[in-house]
Amino acid sequence: MLIDKNNLPLVAEEFMNDVHFEDVEIINELYETVQKYKNDKTEDNKNIVIEIYTKWFNHTVDHFKGEEDKMLELHFPPYMMHKGEHERCLEHMRYIIENFKNSGDEKTLLKYLEVDLINWLVNHIQTMDTVTAMFFKTGLSPCAMQH
Ligand SMILES: [Fe+2]
Ligand SMILES: [Fe+2]
Structure with missing residues (x-):
C-alpha cells in the first residue's frame, strides 16, 4: 500500500x-x-500497469471535472x-505513462508515485480542495476567510 x-x-x-478515497484505492492498486x-x-505485467494507470487517469479526469463543474455553478x-x-497534474500523469509505455x-514511474504524486495530492487537498470545499459549504470565498 x-x-x-x-x-x-x-x-x-x-x-x-x-472521490479522494476512490482515488487512493486506485493509486494503491496501481502501486x-x-x-x-x-x-x-x-x-x-506491463499491460496491467498501463490498464490500471488508464483507469486511474480516467477517474482523475472525472474527479477534477466534478470539482470544476461545481466551482462554475457556484461562481467560485x-x-x-x-x-x-x-x-498541470493531468499533464504530468500523461507524461509519466507515455514515458513508461515507451521505455x-x-x-x-515509481519515483513519481512515491514522491511527486503523494506530495502533490496531499498539498492539493490541504490547500485548493480545502478552500474550495469550505466555499461550497459556506459560500465564503478565500479572501473573505482571511478577515
Ligand atoms: Fe480533489
Ligand atoms: Fe482539486
Whole structure:
C-alpha cells in the first residue's frame, strides 16, 4: 500500500472526500501492479500497469471535472487557479505513462508515485480542495476567510 486512506486530509464536502478515497484505492492498486512488474517484467505485467494507470487517469479526469463543474455553478472566484493545478497534474500523469509505455522502465514511474504524486495530492487537498470545499459549504470565498 502506498497511501493509507486514514492519513488523507479531509475537506468540508463529503462528495469530495469520497472521490479522494476512490482515488487512493486506485493509486494503491496501481502501486501493487508496478511492484509486480518490477519483480517480473513480462509484457502481461506491463499491460496491467498501463490498464490500471488508464483507469486511474480516467477517474482523475472525472474527479477534477466534478470539482470544476461545481466551482462554475457556484461562481467560485479562484476557479482558474484551481483548474490550473488540475491541468498541470493531468499533464504530468500523461507524461509519466507515455514515458513508461515507451521505455518499460518502472523507476521513473515509481519515483513519481512515491514522491511527486503523494506530495502533490496531499498539498492539493490541504490547500485548493480545502478552500474550495469550505466555499461550497459556506459560500465564503478565500479572501473573505482571511478577515
Ligand atoms: Fe480533489
Ligand atoms: Fe482539486
